Amino acid sequence: MKKITFAMVIITIALSLGMSLFSSPLLANTENNRTESRDKYLNIMTVNKPQYDMVKKIIKDKCNVQYMFTNEKDISEFKYSESVLNNISNMDLFIYSGTSFEPWSASLIDELKKGNLGIINLARGVRLLNYSNENNTKENPYYFEGIEEYKIALYNVKAAIQDRDPQNRDYYEDNYNIAIKEFDKNIKLYEDKLKSLSEYRFITLNNDFDYLTKSLNLNTIQLDNHEIAEFIKINNLDPKKVIIIVDGENGTKLDLSAYNTIKLWKYYGDMSFDDLILYNVKELSKWAKAKETTSVTTTSEA
Incomplete structure (x- = not known):
């Protein structure tokens, strides 16, 4: 009787060890997969609402995006403070027009605490137009009213977000392509x-x-x-x-x-x-x- 009991104990221990050997790696892989598939949540700041709308076309509801202004006069006359610098510095991305449309942008960017902050110039790749004014050459900041210029700016938004969240690259790419296709379709009607x-x-x-x-x-x-x-x-x-x-x-x-x-x-x-x-x-x-x-x-x- 004792021999039988001892044998059953040995079998039970062996089964337990076997289950541990086969099940533990499975549990570890499940946990790793859960970590790898977790979406990266980005916090994005834009200067104005139209830029915010561009970002929304790319991210939909996946990330958080905020904007600072709506009115052009408010943008032009803006004086930033330490709290504004701190708020923007804590973001993942700061998106601005990259022209004199925001006359304070260069000095603000110089004072930001860069860290993990990505600073995105929407005018990158845009051929900006200049004009003469009282014997001076001035930059025309309203590039976003041009068809191809708008497309370049939207591409810059998409590329910046993909760079910060490469795991969802295809998702952002699809949203970008949909937005461009719809835009082209609407223009073609006229x-x-x-x-x-x-x-x-x-x-x-x-x-x-x-x-x-x-x-x-x-x-x-x-x-x-x-x-x-x-x-x-x-x-x-x-x-x-x-x-x-x-x-x-x-x-x-x-x-x-x-x-x-x-x-x-x-x-x-x-x-x-x-x-x-x-x-x-x-x-x-x-x-x-x-x-x-x-x-x-x-x-x-x-």
Whole structure:
């Protein structure tokens, strides 16, 4: 009886050891897999809401993104503090336009505690336009209203996030491709109408819309110091085939009641950059529908 009991004990111990040998590695692998598959949660700060919207197109709801401003005037007049520096320094990514649109960005970046913070210049790879102003050359900061320029900026957003979260690279890539495809599809809807605008001459009052007009191949001429009527006469323009581009935010002090005008936006804080481009394209395309009309037309505000 004792021999049988002793044998059963030996068998029980052997079975226990066998289960440990085979089951322990399985448990360890399960734990490792759980760690490897855990999503990396990024904290991202952008300067303005349209940049925030770009980030959301890439991350959807996977990470956290915040923005600092909506209004352009608030961006221009911003004075940062120590608390702002600390807040941004604790982020994973800080995204800014990379132009004079944020005149304080260079000094702010110099004072940030870099650590693990990634600083992303959205204008990287963008061919920025310059213009002359009182014998000085100035940078045109409104590149995000241009079609190809917007695509480059969105690519920079995607690449920066992929670099910080390579495990979900394909997810971000898919979201980027979807966003570009939708954007191209929306623009293409107005392709034929935009081509018909070649018969018009667009008078610009400054350089703010250069990226947009170049993207759409519009025939433009910039107003100089002459009065509108004199300017049109000097340049042998047909008043019926002239459209004056007016800034939707700042307007103009000129009396343009006798001329065709269109109100466009170079920046609109509550509108994503792709929607801003599409809005301007839609407004321009309205002239294709009524191209035989000679009466004055002014578009509505955004």
